Amino acid sequence: MTAPNASERLLSTAVLVIGTGGAGLRAAIELAQRGVDVLAVGKRRKHDAHTTLAAGGINAALGTMDPEDSWEQHAADTLRESYHLADPAIVETVARNAARGIEELEQWGMPFAREADGRISQRFFGAHTYRRTAYAGDYTGLEIQRTLMRRAAALQVPIVDTVYITRLLVADGTIFGAYGFDIVDGTPVQIHADAVILAAGGHTRIWRHTSSRRDENTGDAFRLAALAGARIRDAELVQFHPSGLLEPDDAAGTLVSEAARGEGGILTNALGERFMERYDPERMELSTRDRVALAGYTEIAEGRGTEAGGVYLDVSHLPREQILRQLPRVYRTLIDLQMLDITTTKMEVAPTAHYSMGGVWVAAEDHGTGVDGLYAIGEASSGLHGANRLGGNSLVELLVYGRITGEHAADYVTARTEVRRDPEAVAEARDEMQSLLHEHGTESARRLQRELRDLMSAHAGVVRTEEGLQQGLRALAELEARAQHVTAHPDIAGYDDLAHAFDLLGSLLAARATLESALERRETRGAHNRADYPATDPALQGNFVWSPSAGVVFEPLSPAPESFRALAEAASDDSVDGKLVE
Numbered sequence: 001m002t003a004p005n006a007s008e009r010l011l012s013t014a015v016l017v018i019g020t021g022g023a024g025l026r027a028a029i030e031l032a033q034r035g036v037d038v039l040a041v042g043k044r045r046k047h048d049a050h051t052t053l054a055a056g057g058i059n060a061a062l063g064t065m066d067p068e069d070s071w072e073q074h075a076a077d078t079l080r081e082s083y084h085l086a087d088p089a090i091v092e093t094v095a096r097n098a099a100r101g102i103e104e105l106e107q108w109g110m111p112f113a114r115e116a117d118g119r120i121s122q123r124f125f126g127a128h129t130y131r132r133t134a135y136a137g138d139y140t141g142l143e144i145q146r147t148l149m150r151r152a153a154a155l156q157v158p159i160v161d162t163v164y165i166t167r168l169l170v171a172d173g174t175i176f177g178a179y180g181f182d183i184v185d186g187t188p189v190q191i192h193a194d195a196v197i198l199a200a201g202g203h204t205r206i207w208r209h210t211s212s213r214r215d216e217n218t219g220d221a222f223r224l225a226a227l228a229g230a231r232i233r234d235a236e237l238v239q240f241h242p243s244g245l246l247e248p249d250d251a252a253g254t255l256v257s258e259a260a261r262g263e264g265g266i267l268t269n270a271l272g273e274r275f276m277e278r279y280d281p282e283r284m285e286l287s288t289r290d291r292v293a294l295a296g297y298t299e300i301a302e303g304r305g306t307e308a309g310g311v312y313l314d315v316s317h318l319p320r321e322q323i324l325r326q327l328p329r330v331y332r333t334l335i336d337l338q339m340l341d342i343t344t345t346k347m348e349v350a351p352t353a354h355y356s357m358g359g360v361w362v363a364a365e366d367h368g369t370g371v372d373g374l375y376a377i378g379e380a381s382s383g384l385h386g387a388n389r390l391g392g393n394s395l396v397e398l399l400v401y402g403r404i405t406g407e408h409a410a411d412y413v414t415a416r417t418e419v420r421r422d423p424e425a426v427a428e429a430r431d432e433m434q435s436l437l438h439e440h441g442t443e444s445a446r447r448l449q450r451e452l453r454d455l456m457s458a459h460a461g462v463v464r465t466e467e468g469l470q471q472g473l474r475a476l477a478e479l480e481a482r483a484q485h486v487t488a489h490p491d492i493a494g495y496d497d498l499a500h501a502f503d504l505l506g507s508l509l510a511a512r513a514t515l516e517s518a519l520e521r522r523e524t525r526g527a528h529n530r531a532d533y534p535a536t537d538p539a540l541q542g543n544f545v546w547s548p549s550a551g552v553v554f555e556p557l558s559p560a561p562e563s564f565r566a567l568a569e570a571a572s573d574d575s576v577d578g579k580l581v582e
Contacts, residue, residue: 007187007188008187008188008189008190008430009182009187009188009189009190010189010190010191010192011039011189011190011191011192012191012192012193013037013038013039013191013192013193014031014036014037014038014193014194014195014413015031015036015037015038015039015193015194015195015196015197015409015410015413016038016039016041016177016178016191016193016195016196016197017031017038017039017040017041017196017197017199018041018042018165018178018196018197018198018199018200018221018224019040019042019049019198019199019200019201019221019378019380020040020041020042020044020046020049020159020161021042021049021050021051021145021199021201021378021398022049022051022054022141022144022145022148022378022395022398022399022402023051023199023377023378023379023380023397023398023401023402024040024042024197024199024200024377024378024402025040025046025145025148025149025151025152025157025402026148026398026399026402026403026406027197027199027377027402027403027405027406027409028040028152028157028159028406029148029151029152029155029157029402029406030402030403030405030406030407030410031406031409031410032152032155032156032157033155034406034407034410036409036410036413036414038157038158039158039160039191039193040152040157040158040159040160041159041160041161041163041165041180041191042159042160042161042163042200043161043162043163043164043165043183043200043215043499044161044215044216045161046149046159046161047145047146047149049145050201050212050213050216050217050379051141051142051144051145051395051398052139052141052142052145053141053142053211053255054140054141054142054144054394054395055138055139055140055141055255055257055258055259055329055330056125056133056135056138056140056257056258056259056262056391056392057123057125057133057134057135057140057259057391057392057395058101058102058133058134058135058140058144058392058395058396058399059074059098059125059128059132059133059134059390059392059393059395059396060074060098060099060101060102060132060134060396061073061074061095061098061099061130061132062099062102062120062122062132062134064115064119064120064121064122065119065121065122065123065130065131066122066130066131066132068130069129069130069131069132071095071096071098071099072095072563072564072567073129073130073564073567074095074098074132075091075092075094075095075096075560075563075564075567075568076129076564076567076568076570077127077128077129077390077568078091078094078095078384078385078390078393079091079386079560079564079568080568080569081127081288081386081388081389081390081526082384082385082386082387082388082389082526083386083387083388083525083526083536084386084541084557084568085234085237085386085387085525085526085541085542085543085557086383086384086385086386087364087383087384087557087558088557088558088559088560088561089364089365089558090362090364090383090384091384091560092561092563092564093364093400093401093404094384094393094396094397094400094401095564097400097403097404098396098399098400100400100403101396101399101400101403102120102134102396102399104399104403105144105147105399106120108147108148108150108151109147109150110136110143110144110147111136111143112134112135112136113134113135113136113137120134121134121135122134122135123135123259123262123263124262124286125258125262125286125390125391125392127283127286127287127288127390128390128392132392133262133391133392135259137325137326137327137328137329138257138259138260138326138327138328138329138330139328139329140395141395144395162182162183162184163180163181163182163183163189164180164181164182164183164495164498164499164502165178165179165180165200165220165224166179166180166181166429166432166433166502167179167180167224167227167425167428167429167432168196168198168224168225168227168228168374169190169421169422169425169426169429170228170229170371170422170425171420171421171422171425172420172422173229173371173372174371174372174373174420175193175194175195175196175228175371175372175373175374176192176193176194176373176419176420176421176422176425177190177191177192177193177196177421178191178193178196178224179191179426179429179430179433181433181495181498182495183494183495183496183498183499184494184495185494185495186490186494186495186498188430188433190426192419192421194373194412194413194416194419195373195374195375195409195412195413195416196373196374196375197375197376197377197405197406197409198221198224198225198360198369198374198375198376198377198380199221199376199377199378199380199398199402200220200221200224200380201216201217201220201221201356201378201379201380202217202219202221202222202355202356202359202379202380203217203218203219203221203222203235203238203356203506203507203510203511203514204217204238204353204354204355204356205217205218205219205353205453205503205507206218206219206353206452206453206456206507206510206511206514207238207253207352207353207453207456207457207461208252208253208453208454208456208457209244209246209252209253209350209351209352209353209457210244210253210352210353210354210453211241211244211253211254211255211352211353211354212253212353215496215499215500215503217356217379218449218503218504218506218507218510219503219506219507219508219509219510219511220502220503220505220506221359221360221376221379221380221506222235222359222360222380222506222509222510222513223505223506223509223510224506225360225369225371225374225376225380226509226513226547226548227548228371228374229370229371230360230361230369230370230371230374230376230547231360231361231369231370231545231546231547231550232358232359232360232361232382232510232513232517232545232546232547233358233359233360233361233382233383233543233544233545233546233555234357234358234359234382234386234387234517234543234544235358235359235510235513235514235517235518235544235546236358236460236514236517236518236521236528236544237357237358237385237386237387237526237527237528238353238355238356238357238358238514238527239289239290239293239353239354239355239356239357239385239388239389239527240289240290240293240297240351240352240353240354240461240462240527241255241258241289241293241351241352241353241354241355242258242261242267242289242292242293242295242296242349242351243255243256243257243258243260243261243296243313243347243349243350243352244256244349244350244351244352244354245333245334245337245338245347245348245349246308246309246310246348246349246350247308247337247338247348248337248338251337252352253352253353254333254337255352255354256313256330256333256334256347256349257327257329257330258289258391259326259327259330260313260315260327260330261285261286261292261313262286263315263318263322263323263326263327264315264317264318265285265313265314265315265318266284266285266313266314266317267285267292267295267296267311267312267313267314268311268312268314268346269299269304269305269311269312270304270305270306270307270311270312271304273304275295275296275299275304275311276292276295278295279291279292279294279295279298280292280295288388288390289354289388289389289391289527290387290388290526290527293351293462293527294351294462294463294529296310296311296349296350296351297350297351297461297462297463299311300350301463305350306348308348309350310348310349310350311348311349311350312346312347312348312349313346313347313348313349314346314347315327315330315342315343316342316343316344316345316346318343320343323342323343324343327342330342331343334347351462355379355385355389355394356379357382357385357386357387357388357389357527358382358517359376359379359380359381359382360376360380360381360382361382361383361545362375362376362377362381362382362383364383365408366404366405366408367381367401367404367405367408368408373412373416375405375408375409377398377401377402377405378394378397378398378401378402379394381401382543384397386526387525387526387527387528388526388527433498436486436487436488436498436501436502437487437488437490437498439487440487441484441485441486441487442485442487443482443483443485443486443487444486445483445486445488445497445500445501445503445504446500448479448482448483448486448504449500449503449504449507451479452476452479452504452507452508452511455472455475455476455479455511456472456511456514458472459471459472459475459515460472460511460514460515460518462529463529463530463531464518464528464529464530464531465530465531465532466519466522466530466532467532469515469518469519470519472511472515473512473515473516473519476508476511476512476515479508480508480512483504483505483508486501486504487501488500488501509548513546516546516551516552517544517546517552519552520544520552520554521540521544522537522540523535523536523537523540524536525537525540540554541556541557542554542555542556542557543555543557
């Protein structure tokens with residue numbers, strides 16, 4: 001056991017929030033508003049959190065454009081498009097509380113797009129029954145992050161955005177804090193906390209083409225939770241967004257917002273065919289993300305894609321003024337990355353790993369994880385999206401459960417009368433970090449990360465097979481063995497190399513959870529496409545839950561409540577047409 005480093009920093013708070021994106025900020029705001037001591041930490045600058053990349057909008061049944069909309073219809077759309085794998089209680093909670101989330105943002109100065117009479121504008125997104133997506137141009141997530149940062153600053157919420165958390169600290173099954181290091185100077189950091197809210201994102205960075213940047217969504221939230229005793233639900237259910245850029249190579253996967261299709265963009269293959277007519281002739285480009293992504297994948301796989309392996313997304317037929325007003329971020333991104341003017345030229349895109357619909361198992365009432373004092377929210381959690389996430393639902397989810405979980409965590413720490421801290425847990429976390437710094441290994445974390453992304457793209461991409469998943473697991477075992485020989489080499493620029501080493505460990509665990517769960521889901525359902533099991537199996541209407549000790553366990557789902565069950569089932573579509581790729 002190593003002794004405490006004299007330079008080790010010790011921090012203390014009632015509630016520690018890990019993650020400074022929208023979910024973490026909303027939880028921290030709730031705690032501060034209730035007078036509870038809170039500290040938010042993150043591994044990247046808070047103004048540049050992943051939330052800022054969310055472009056298209058945020059959902060709530062406000063009825064400003066379509067008065068007949070209701071929370072019940074929003075819930076029904078969410079459950080139906082999850083292919084009935086979402087937790088109905090979580091769905092109901094989000095849909096019921098969505099309007100309140102919008103109202104809070106309004107109160108805090110969120111600049112929503114509005115109609116001439118002052119109503120909040122709402123537009124269609126794929127698979128929504130009504131117009132319920134509020135927005136701010138195509139930079140909604142950025143404005144939400146700015147709004148929450150202003151509110152947090154007004155409440156004087158302490159935020160440290162240079163701390164990488166490597167382990168949660170647990171004694172007798174109960175959280176007592178976390179351990180990590182400062183990315184800038186490498187100082188070890190021990191944080192004592194009576195409760196922890198995990199809001200550190202998902203695992204989409206473990207694929208080669210992804211809308212996540214290289215140091216985010218690496219699966220570290222999955223690893224933190226799993227090693228603390230929590231479980232991972234729906235790891236195999238990953239949303240591939242239909243439109244990620246192919247070039248330049250260092251930005252491959254960068255998203256072209258769904259707003260581009262929402263505003264009237266059309267998809268064509270290399271032959272000039274508007275191919276969505278083959279897959280969803282009624283909804284066309286406004287179909288669900290899983291169908292549009294699979295359609296694009298199929299066109300490419302069957303030889304109708306471009307030379308670079310993509311399809312075309314075209315908005316050039318729309319008025320230039322509309323594009324500049326409604327899609328300013330897409331316009332700027334394409335100019336910056338490719339010197340391409342989308343008002344005159346079509347974009348080349350392909351499916352890209354975009355969103356972890358699975359994550360840490362959480363309870364509907366408070367997003368508790370089953371580990372006493374540990375909560376998970378945002379993309380780190382699971383339960384709302386099932387096998388297909390509706391565009392615009394993730395932003396409202398983080399507002400709803402950021403508030404609710406903050407409220408429950410406040411009550412929890414207020415009622416907690418004693419805390420036991422385990423020196424052995426701290427020593428284990430300390431030893432792990434020191435071993436990565438001081439051992440003379442032969443492997444590079446960055447090299448292994450690239451190999452893992454290639455592995456996942458080849459064997460667990462848009463379409464999966466038993467043979468491919470088994471090959472992926474064998475290759476993963478080899479990478480896991482090589483990862484035992486990784487050494488971090490900090491330099492004058494900071495401790496990014498140590499962060500990459502821990503990113504790798506998180507990615508390896510997330511990849512194993514994903515591959516093992518995908519192997520067990522022997523059906524095609526939503527974003528999970530099994531070429532060898534093309535039909536949906538009613539017996540698998542439930543969740544696969546994974547843990548390092550127990551592996552994969554199947555858990556059936558409760559039925560939807562009467563309030564929106566009929567609405568959800570009325571429009572259900574169990575057809576496999578347009579969903580098969582051999």
